[in-house]
Amino acid sequence: MDMVFELKAKLKCSGDLSGIVSSPEITEFVSFCNHDLLKKGAPPGCGAEIVWWNVGEERIELKIVSDRFVRAHDALLRLKNELGKLLGKHRIGIRGVEIEEYKMALDWEEEEGLRIGKLPFVKEIKQENGKLELFLDVDEVSLEKRIPDRIIRLLEDKKEAIRWRGKKEHWELLFESPKKTFYFDKDPSEEMIKRGWIRHAAGRGQWIYGPQLTKIFRAFEKILFDDVCKPLGYEEMIFPKLVTWDVWKRSGHAKGIYPEAYYVCTPKTRDPEFWEDVMDYYKVTNEVPIAMLMERIENVGGMCYAQCPPFWVFLQGKILPDEILPIRVFDRSGPSFRYESGGLHGIERLDEFHRVEFVWIGEKQQVIEHARLLQEKYRGIFNDILEIEWREAWVTPWFMAQEGKGGLAELKEVGTVDYEAVLPYSGKWLEFQNVSVNGDKYPKGFSVKLQSGEELWSGCSGVGLERWAAVFLAQKSVDRDKWPEKFRAIVGELPEVFRFL
Ligand code: SER
Ligand code: ZN
Numbered sequence: 136m137d138m139v140f141e142l143k144a145k146l147k148c149s150g151d152l153s154g155i156v157s158s159p160e161i162t163e164f165v166s167f168c169n170h171d172l173l174k175k176g177a178p179p180g181c182g183a184e185i186v187w188w189n190v191g192e193e194r195i196e197l198k199i200v201s202d203r204f205v206r207a208h209d210a211l212l213r214l215k216n217e218l219g220k221l222l223g224k225h226r227i228g229i230r231g232v233e234i235e236e237y238k239m240a241l242d243w244e245e246e247e248g249l250r251i252g253k254l255p256f257v258k259e260i261k262q263e264n265g266k267l268e269l270f271l272d273v274d275e276v277s278l279e280k281r282i283p284d285r286i287i288r289l290l291e292d293k294k295e296a297i298r299w300r301g302k303k304e305h306w307e308l309l310f311e312s313p314k315k316t317f318y319f320d321k322d323p324s325e326e327m328i329k330r331g332w333i334r335h336a337a338g339r340g341q342w343i344y345g346p347q348l349t350k351i352f353r354a355f356e357k358i359l360f361d362d363v364c365k366p367l368g369y370e371e372m373i374f375p376k377l378v379t380w381d382v383w384k385r386s387g388h389a390k391g392i393y394p395e396a397y398y399v400c401t402p403k404t405r406d407p408e409f410w411e412d413v414m415d416y417y418k419v420t421n422e423v424p425i426a427m428l429m430e431r432i433e434n435v436g437g438m439c440y441a442q443c444p445p446f447w448v449f450l451q452g453k454i455l456p457d458e459i460l461p462i463r464v465f466d467r468s469g470p471s472f473r474y475e476s477g478g479l480h481g482i483e484r485l486d487e488f489h490r491v492e493f494v495w496i497g498e499k500q501q502v503i504e505h506a507r508l509l510q511e512k513y514r515g516i517f518n519d520i521l522e523i524e525w526r527e528a529w530v531t532p533w534f535m536a537q538e539g540k541g542g543l544a545e546l547k548e549v550g551t552v553d554y555e556a557v558l559p560y561s562g563k564w565l566e567f568q569n570v571s572v573n574g575d576k577y578p579k580g581f582s583v584k585l586q587s588g589e590e591l592w593s594g595c596s597g598v599g600l601e602r603w604a605a606v607f608l609a610q611k612s613v614d615r616d617k618w619p620e621k622f623r624a625i626v627g628e629l630p631e632v633f634r635f636l
Contacts, residue, residue: 136242138287139200140183140207143236146195146215150227156190164221172217173210177202183210196235207237208278232275239283241290243267249297251290256282299541307529309552312517315524315610317559318617323608324481330613331633333482340475340486346630351607352489352600354626356467358520359491359598363512367463367505369493374466375445379436385451385580386444391539396440397472397486400432438472441537442492443595447581450496454584455591461497461505482601483558483565493596496578498585502592503548506572509596510552513570521603522619523610525556526564533571549574556606567602571595 155161165185174182183201190196195218201207211232219229243266251260251267256277259270267290273282327333332347344352363369377399383389403409409431416424439445446466455462470487495505510527517523532544532551544550551571555564571594578584578591585591611618615629 136203136287136291138203138206138242139240140202140283141236141238141240142199142201142207142211142234144197144199144211145233145235146197146218147230147233148193148195148222148227149230150225151192152190152195152227153192155225160221161190164218168210168214168217172213173199173201173205175205175213177204181205183207185214206283208273208281208283212278234271234273234275234278237271237273237283239269239271239287241267241269241287246294246297249293251293254286254289256286296539296541304536304541305529305531305543308526309529310527312514312523312525315522317524317610318614319609319612320560322481322560323605323613324483326613327482327608331635332613336487338486339477340480340484342482342485342487346632348604350629351604351626354622355598355600355603356491357625358516362516362520363493363509364465367508367512369463369465372446372449372464372466373468374439374442374492375448376439376469377436378439378445382445382448383436385447386441386577387534387538387580388440388444391537392437392440395474396437397474398434398437400434403431403433439469440471440473441533442466442471442490442597443494443577446494447577447583450578450583451581452583454586455496457498457585457587457589460585461495461501463493463495463505465491465493467491481605483605485601488602489600491598491600493598494593495595496583496591496593498589499548499592502572502594506552506570506594506596509570513554513568520619520621520625521607521611522622523556523606525554525567525606528553528555530569532573533569534573534576544574546574548572556610558606558609560609565602565606567606568598569596 165188169184173184176182181202182205183199186198186200188195188197197214199207199210199214201210205213215229215232222229243262245262245265251262254260254269256271256273257269258272261268261270269286271283271286277283324333327348328335330347332345334343334345335341336343364371380389383392413424413427413431416422416427443466446464467490470489472487473485475484475486493509495502495509497505517525529543530551530553531541532549535542535544549572551569553566554568554570555566557564573593573595575590575592577593583591607622615623615626618626
């Protein structure tokens, strides 16, 4: 992408410059900038240039034009530093920088479906003749934070996102299990509602699981403990279920989670007086005054979404000795939440769901090898215990999808295998768990290092209990008699607690 940057700035000084206005020092300085300082790091003939300058009583104004090699804002920061040294000799300081105008012009092929109408820190956008012109509204702090570079990155991201939209998410078949006999052709959620095993809860996409299905979930967990955790050496941990923004910034979720998060807020203060009008309003109307409430609370993050990200705070900033690798831990301490598309989906698609999350950490080869071992264990469970029909597919990595990206990771070893099974009653395939090699993303994001200096990688795998149930019961029926012998033995008898009149 070809780019031109034009920046007009005013450097406000702490003393009178009239003594040095016409001194050769200033002309020499501009010449040094244009020939040396603002060209450093750029290919020959490229870089930034001061095209106009004017020294006033207590200020220096200048205009910088540049290409993408030394962007005008970088040029300005470089120049300010050097100028500070020069003025220092005259006991004059630079008090501040005012950005009067900043225009970025980029080569811009129109992409169907992409309209750049609004951008942060941009007051005006013009799009014509294959060019995109952005008039920025920035101050010195935004330049130091590299806001202009980030706007360009954002535009590239938007272009990429548009190219991926319309195309399907990546999906490539890796493995297919043998065909199995199905014993059911109905929706198991409906059947369980009829039998009083589950009931829709008060919240959206939220269910209350009665003793029977809960016992089935616990049987799934037991299978995971006996057939995955024990042989592969996993230890249990408890990961937080409230996730603050700091975690989601490091995990990348802050880029794209917004339409799907369940948000968590705290009161702005615990002072009961601050809340008195809210309480009074409720007492006289029996309505919770949501609008009043919103003014008195503050968002701090959201509910558990991907399960593994908040675990990483445990390791954040630490150096690990090589001998403790591979680390293998799992969490099953609480639900995850997603604001799913509306409508009734039974237990197949939920806003509140339960998952066992496995996380492993090691050197690159260890992590890849461990993913393979885990896949082997899963195959054993599906073939010999649950006896279901399923398949594996190579898909867009979950951590990219959750950032709002499509496609695949740059490295072939990094990515996600989804497990899917057919639901005989609808003929649709349902994703019920995944296994991923996440590369160095998490150790990097949370600054975790290895003593030897070797690269640290990680992987994770999420097993959705409701999804396992949705698949198993859809294929094998809700009748215990029809279940495979081994599974029946693990579950035991199903408890009967409630009866309704
Ligand atoms: N963290 C992974 C995901 O959200 C595995 O559960 O898909
Ligand atoms: Zn995970």
